[in-house]
Amino acid sequence: MAASPIFRSSLLSPQLLPYHSSTTDKSPSTAHFTPIKATTSSDPATTPPSPAPQSSNHLKHRRSADNIRDEARRHNAAHNFSAKYVPFNADPTSTESYSLDEIVYRSRSGGLLDVQHDMDALKKFDGQYWRSLFDSRVGKTTWPYGSGVWSKKEWVLPEIDGDDIVSAFEGNSNLFWAERFGKQFLGMNDLWVKHCGISHTGSFKDLGMTVLVSQVNRLRKLNRPVVGVGCASTGDTSAALSAYCAAAGIPSIVFLPANRISIAQLVQPIANGAFVLSIDTDFDGCMQLIREVTSELPIYLANSLNSLRLEGQKTAAIEILQQFDWEVPDWVIVPGGNLGNIYAFYKGFHMCKELGLVDRIPRLVCAQASNANPLYLHYKSGWKDFKPVKAGTTFASAIQIGDPVSIDRAVFALKNSNGIVEEATEEELMDAMAQADSTGMFICPHTGVALTALFKLRQSGVIGPTDRTVVVSTAHGLKFTQSKVDYHSGEIKDMACRFANPPVQVKADFGSVMDVLKNYLMSKESKH
Numbered sequence: 001m002a003a004s005p006i007f008r009s010s011l012l013s014p015q016l017l018p019y020h021s022s023t024t025d026k027s028p029s030t031a032h033f034t035p036i037k038a039t040t041s042s043d044p045a046t047t048p049p050s051p052a053p054q055s056s057n058h059l060k061h062r063r064s065a066d067n068i069r070d071e072a073r074r075h076n077a078a079h080n081f082s083a084k085y086v087p088f089n090a091d092p093t094s095t096e097s098y099s100l101d102e103i104v105y106r107s108r109s110g111g112l113l114d115v116q117h118d119m120d121a122l123k124k125f126d127g128q129y130w131r132s133l134f135d136s137r138v139g140k141t142t143w144p145y146g147s148g149v150w151s152k153k154e155w156v157l158p159e160i161d162g163d164d165i166v167s168a169f170e171g172n173s174n175l176f177w178a179e180r181f182g183k184q185f186l187g188m189n190d191l192w193v194k195h196c197g198i199s200h201t202g203s204f205k206d207l208g209m210t211v212l213v214s215q216v217n218r219l220r221k222l223n224r225p226v227v228g229v230g231c232a233s234t235g236d237t238s239a240a241l242s243a244y245c246a247a248a249g250i251p252s253i254v255f256l257p258a259n260r261i262s263i264a265q266l267v268q269p270i271a272n273g274a275f276v277l278s279i280d281t282d283f284d285g286c287m288q289l290i291r292e293v294t295s296e297l298p299i300y301l302a303n304s305l306n307s308l309r310l311e312g313q314k315t316a317a318i319e320i321l322q323q324f325d326w327e328v329p330d331w332v333i334v335p336g337g338n339l340g341n342i343y344a345f346y347k348g349f350h351m352c353k354e355l356g357l358v359d360r361i362p363r364l365v366c367a368q369a370s371n372a373n374p375l376y377l378h379y380k381s382g383w384k385d386f387k388p389v390k391a392g393t394t395f396a397s398a399i400q401i402g403d404p405v406s407i408d409r410a411v412f413a414l415k416n417s418n419g420i421v422e423e424a425t426e427e428e429l430m431d432a433m434a435q436a437d438s439t440g441m442f443i444c445p446h447t448g449v450a451l452t453a454l455f456k457l458r459q460s461g462v463i464g465p466t467d468r469t470v471v472v473s474t475a476h477g478l479k480f481t482q483s484k485v486d487y488h489s490g491e492i493k494d495m496a497c498r499f500a501n502p503p504v505q506v507k508a509d510f511g512s513v514m515d516v517l518k519n520y521l522m523s524k525e526s527k528h
C-alpha cells in the first residue's frame, strides 16, 4: 500500500535536503560528507538556519530559547531518510508495504510486520559518520537527542517531527562491569551487565514506548482515529505505556492478569492515571483480549506485536556497541517472554553491521524460565513445529508467557546470530539473582534467568573465561522486592535458598549485640 497523501505531502517533499547538507548545499542527492570528530560539541546533523549571535561569555548563559523543544524547533534540519512497514521476513519480491502513519499491526497474510528503513539512503554515509554522529549526542540535553533512543533518530523514526516526540531521555543506561560476580562465580574477567532496568519506569520497555507513544501523538495530530492506547501486560509494558501516555496527555488502557504481577508494577499504571483492568486470566489470555478489543475500538495496540516498539528497543544493542567504543562483544544474553526484545537486539546489531559501524554481530542467547519455556522447547526440538505452552507460575513473572507473539522474530534472530536458547528452574534463577545481589547488584528475577543461562554455558565450556559477555538486565530489582523477601526468609517451598541472608534478631542490650558481632567478625576473619 502506498504512503497516505498527508504522509507524502508533508514529509517526502522533493525539496527536502539530505540530513548532512550545509545551508548552502541544496542538492538532495549529495553523497559526499565531512566526517565528524567524536569530540564535536554541537549536533553535526542539525543546521541552524541563522546561528545565534554569540557573546564572549555565551557559554555561561542559559539557552536563549524558551525551552529545549523550542530550541530544537528552530534547529530543525531536513533529511531524506524514511521507513515503512513491510511483512516480516518477506519474500524479496513482495511489494506489500504501509506508511507508518497507517494503523496496521499485521500483514495481509496475517503475519508479523517489520519497520524497514531506506537502507540506500542511510548507506550514503559510512560507518565512521554514524559512529561519530551517535557519539556526539551522548550526555547532552539537546531535544530529542539527549535520549539514548532518539540519539539514533535517523535509524528509529526518521520522519517524526521533534515536536511530536514524547521522551523521558530514556536509554543511555549503565553498562556495568560485573567484576566481582564474574571472577567469584564464573572465573570470567570480561563480564558486563547492561542495566536496561535503571530507567524511567524501571524496565527496558521505556525504549520502545517512547517511540510508540510519539507516533501515537503524531497520529492524533493527524486526526487518525486513536482515542487511547492499550496493552496486555505482565507489568512492565503497562508501566511504561501509562507513564509515556500520561506525559503526553493521552488516555491509556491496560489489561493485567489478576494477581500475577508485583505490587510495584500494579501501582505504576494506577499512579499514572491509566484505566486498569485486572482480568481473571493469564498474560496470554489478556493478550488475546487486547488484540480483539483493538480491532473493534479506536484503541492503538502498544504491545510488541506492534513493530514500532522494537525500533526503540533495538537501540540498546547499538548503545552496547557504542559503550564498548564500537568493539563487538562475543555474547549477549537476553531473558525472553513475548520475544520481541531478542529480535530487537538482533536488529540493532545487524543494522550496525550492515551500515559499516562494526564488522560482525555477537552470538545471542535467549533465556527462559523452565515454567514458561515454549522457545526453549522449540529450540530443543531442532526448530520443528512450534507449540505454545500453558505458562506456569514463576518468580520471573514478567516472562510468564506461553504463547509469545514474536516467536517467528525470535527464531529468525537466533538462527541468524548462531544463537542458543537456555532455561532456568525457579531455584536456579533465584540463586543466580541472590548471588548477583551479593556482589553489589540488585537485579530482577528475569536477569536471574539470564545469569543462569550464563552459568550453564560457562559450565559446558560454550562460553569461555575470557569471552566478552553482556547479560541484559531487563527490569529494576526494586520492582520485585517480594521475591527477594521470600528468598531471604528461606520460606519458599522446595527451595534451599542457599544464598539467603536473613536479618539476625538480637536483644536490645550491649552484651548481646557484642556477642553476635564478635561471632560475625570471627567468621569473616577465618575466610580472609
Ligand SMILES: Cc1ncc(COP(=O)(O)O)c(C=O)c1O
Residues within 6 Å of the ligand: 203, 234, 236, 237, 304, 335, 336, 337, 338, 339, 340, 341, 342, 398, 399, 444, 446, 474, 475
Ligand atoms: C522484566 C522483563 N524481562 C524480560 C521480558 C521479556 O521481553 P520480551 O517479551 O520482549 O521477550 C519482559 C517482558 O516480556 C520483562 O518485562
Ligand SMILES: N[C@@H](CCOP(=O)(O)O)C(=O)O
Residues within 6 Å of the ligand: 231, 232, 233, 234, 235, 236, 237, 238, 302, 303, 304, 305, 337, 338, 340, 398, 399
Ligand atoms: N513483559 C511484558 C509482556 C508483554 O510484552 P510486550 O513487549 O509484547 O509488550 C510486560 O511487561 O507486559
